[in-house]
Amino acid sequence: NRKGLSRSFQVTNIFHRLSVYENIRCAVLWSLGYRYSFWHRVGGLRDAQHRSLEVMERIGLARRRDTPAGELTYAEQRALEIGITIAGGAGVVLLDEPTAGMSRTETAQAVELVRQVTEGRTLVMVEHDMGVVFNLADRISVLVYGEIIATGAPEEIRANAAVQEAYLGTLHKEVAHA
Template sequence: MAMSAPVLTVAGLHQRFGATEVLRNVNLQAHAGERLALIGPNGAGKSTLFNAISGLLRPSAGDIRLHDRAIAAMPVHRRHQLGLARSFQISQLFAHLTVRDHLRCAACWPDGQGYRFWRLLGRQSALNARVDGWLERLALAARADDTAAELSYAEQRTLDIGMALASEAQVLLLDEPTAGMSRSETARFVPLLRDLTKGKTLLMVEHDMGVVFELADRIAVLVQGELLACDTPQAIRANPAVQRAYLGQAHGDHT
């Protein structure tokens, strides 16, 4: 795909915990509308990098820019207001809140309302129309009035990602979106994810190499806190250094 100007830039990022350096001089760019997958063996620093980008960690050194605005020192909610949203490996849902109300809360952000629960959301026709649209796109319309606890695992993952999308974020960080799914659930979920994120900038951590090679425009390989390579799926598959460090031993990993 043709590369546009970078939407998300990580430059010279270091992350230390005491004397331990978990990330070392990581440089990475994600472009508008690009799907960029981040892979690497356990302990490579993938979650640490995600936490730094999303705002859960402040980098020890380096720069993170969103739409060319420095965000490394910004709190999570400010990054969200600028159009950056994250889903987690374990879905962050309220067990007794309905699917519809989860999406209502997320859809409040574009209107500048945030989580103002005292407003009578049920009377806001424009908001409800958007929520109905998302319920259809997420294939959750039949579950709209069920609670999150009543959903299957794959449906919970779909709702979690749907909340990020309903907030109208343009840059999405997805932490192992298919983790815990069966092969059949994954097979149904991946085309839905591709459709839902069309036009969005997507950075995802994913261990299922089938999902990575099916979805990603480029793949970044992180090994021992350093970026080993970042290229097209075809180039990454053929890269001897990547094969030695990770890909050969992980190709069958679907955890």
């Protein structure tokens, strides 16, 4: 986060034995410049406590504060990881496949969470679920084999013949002899 960028990986990256609160607090403390040391007494840092509680509220896990992260559902673990990502206050958030492995209901909840927590921030996202992309993005760049084939607003991308060809195969041709 020291460059104003924080990220979340496709594979959930949390401390499974620590509680939800402790996971978030680690990210907050790191962003405040505290590093892992036996000499720091971090329990009394009111700012860190306040920010940690605030993040837990934003991601919807305040009621699970003392639950070990390893006992959360997969969707809750992804929400926790997003909370860790935003806890440092970075202006740019990079998410890699934030809805991978989720049910439709969980995906809808994750999309709403991402929308809410990235408001006022720049979101850079790698995602294969085009419904998620169209739901969250103001601007989309489509890559095929590492090359950008289209960039634009969701409506432009949805209507782009090159994108349709790349992701849907051969375009459905209207029958001219109707």
